């Protein structure tokens with residue numbers, strides 16, 4: 512059974528057209544020169560709300576029944592999904608409650624509040640936040656829109672893959688940031704349905720790579736959540752995972768893991784060489800190329816997934832000399 516196939520992604524593309532941006536696919540001369548093949552950046556960092564998550568959230572909201580919209584929506588989020596859902600819900604005049612753990616950076620919390628959503632801070636992990644979501648579903652009749660393990664969310668993220676295949680039918684490799692796997696599953700399904708010979712590689716951080724650990728174990732497993740520059744890639748995949756685990760297992764050709772220094776290098780390169788402000792999670796594809804951790808043979812597309820990074824942290828990273836350590840929480844003096 513294919514829960515999210517090419518047709519569902521094409522439906523999502525028609526449904527969300529005009530509500531999300533068709534983001535630029537920008538050639539990178541510096542990365543192309545290093546790789547010896549054309550490298551293009553799919554700049555989801557230019558999406559409204561600053562990340563691709565608006566695609567999945569918008570598709571999920573537009574797919575709801577009228578009754579469900581009237582009761583309101585709830586989700587747990589490390590920030591970007593909450594922000595996207597708040598934006599999508601507001602556009603449709605729907606109430607949204609966003610539950611987050613205390614580890615979520617302050618800039619992301621404020622961004623959600625500014626969009627008019629209710630924020631609830633609960634516990635210190637994604638799992639604690641998720642328990643609160645389930646309580647609100649049971650006791651207040653809200654509808655949960657989870658960040659990745661949801662068919663309409665995956666289909667919405669998959670529209671990135673359709674845009675890539677439409678713009679570059681010669682693409683041979685696509686690099687996708689990987690956490691819960693909604694982005695990677697949807698993008699890989701769309702890319703491979705149109706370009707069967709293209710490879711798709713997921714990129715995660717070494718510190719708490721939940722999908723990687725789960726695929727190695729052959730089933731979803733719990734992974735300790737740690738601070739990382741790629742904070743949007745933190746959190747588990749859910750022990751009751753329904754879609755993304757199987758899709759990532761079947762569709763991803765490889766997973767690459769990065770150190771914190773390598774991720775910092777990606778953020779720095781995005782700013783100094785490409786003129787782009789990119790958060791840690793958004794920079795992992797660039798970082799994987801810079802680290803020489805993927806084999807590039809032909810036209811390569813790097814999904815740059817988001818731009819929502821604390822300004823002071825960003826400044827400390829781009830101003831640090833290459834190789835100098837930058838810790839996720841603090842700033843290098």
Ligand SMILES: *Cc1c(COP(=O)(O)O)cnc(C)c1O
Nearest residue numbers: 591690691692693694792816817
């Ligand atoms: C959520 C997110 C990811 C990871 O997406 P998944 O679908 O959870 O794998 C990557 N980058 C950014 C900026 C994100 O917000």
